[in-house]
Amino acid sequence: MSKITIHPERLRQFGNGKGNVFYVVTNSRLLDKIKIEYENHYKDYKIISYDKGDNFSRILSELIPEPAHILVITPDCYFRSPEPEHLGQHRKLCIMACNSTPTSVESIEHFLECGEKTDPYEQEKISEQFFAKGEAASHLKFVDEKCKTVTIFRHLDDGIQWHEQIGELQWGEQQLFPSGEISVLPVDIFTLNLNVKLDINGKLALKGIPVLHSGTPSFLPDDQERIFQALYAMRNHAVIASVHEGVITNIEASDPSAQSAVDMLQAMFDVDSRYRIIIEIGFGVNRHLKLFPGNSAMNEVYANNINGTVHFGLGLIPHTQYHLDIICPSIKVLSDKDELVFGGMK
Structure with missing residues (x-):
């Protein structure tokens, strides 16, 4: 070998x-x-x-x-x-990030190669542009033109916190590898309060690649894979989520082939209602990362082009057994003046 x-x-x-x-x-x-x-x-x-x-x-x-x-x-x-x-x-x-999802030697080799191609200085420029455009907008709109969905995010709230896993490390710093994510979460989640929420309202098209992270195992790895496979049905067809004040109040399949993803999400909601909370919005900026097949945590920083790719996070380890990220390449992030801020297809 x-x-x-x-x-x-x-x-x-x-x-x-x-x-x-x-x-x-x-x-x-x-x-x-x-x-x-x-x-x-x-x-x-x-x-x-x-x-x-x-x-x-x-x-x-x-x-x-x-x-x-x-x-x-x-x-x-x-x-x-x-x-x-x-x-x-x-x-x-x-x-x-290779313990929360199954990680083979082949996937380690794959992401090492992606890390070698990663450009930290390009990531810093993308981040600067993103924040400059975001600070000039009163709110952000997440738009899926094909699904005709719009979600409004009040991103200037003082009660949220932004994190960056990008750019060149300085002494005394740590970062995920490969790098390439900007994320926003409610500040109070770090005080063990999952009742705080991001100010998001509207219809959201969850269409793309799921990543299902697991916490300390109190489950079988086969269960994680079974849940992932059901959620993977949203790869080609969207789950349409109705969101009110950061909480998913209803979900439906945009196509019958996405029904298994709807059913699995609903089962997760029924077991633990905290999965309904959109606890994180991530902005992937690593356009040099190629997706690895299957359920892989390091796919999370993926960007399909220089404009980046959005993902949404449900559940928060260790409070919930799983953390689900849904990478949504087709979503555009627009300003209140309909200027492209982030995301969208090539």
Whole structure:
């Protein structure tokens, strides 16, 4: 079996590696499957094991001295991001989101290649343009022209918080790999309050690629796959959601072939009504990422062109068992003056 080859110098979101040490932190079973391609910039290269029950803060303090660039690939166990004081002032950390969905060696290779092609500086420019246009608009409209749906989002509310997983890392920062997402969530979700909501109203066409993340397993992996396959029916035909004050009040299939997605979403709503809340709106800006077949967490930053691609998030781990992202390439984000702000097909 060929090894997973990592080219650290090609991973531009780390910035300049000269004089630093590059670390790969991975599960024990992958230690002999990973090869680091030694080039000229880094001072040294090391691979360190991390498995369920290991303490990453201890690993940082004992095995990864500053300065360091660190790439984490742990499909076999949940990886908890370290607190800033543990990461330190002269480490940069990139984390592959590869435990919440099934992650094969082939998918790791696929997303490493996407990460090599990722342009962090292009992402920063897209972000600047997005926020400049957004700040000039009183509200945003999510429009699917084919489905004739419009949803209004009051995005200037002080009670929401924007996050960026884009651009070149600075010392002391951490980021998902591959990078490429701007997201907005209600601030209070971080205080364990899922009753706060984004101000979204109207009809929303959920048509595209689902990503079904799972939390701490209290389920069978087969169940996750079964739910994903039912939701995948929205790949070609939309689920039309009626949204009132950030809550999905009704769903219907735009075509009979999308009915299995409607039925599964309704079952999720019935089991846990918090799945009705649109807890996140994501703006994917990585146009160099190619979608990997099936249920893959790293698909989330996908952008089908330079204008980016919108996705919507339901459920919030660890409060709910799953977090569902629905990538919607056909949705355009318009300003109150109908100027294109983000999204849409090529």
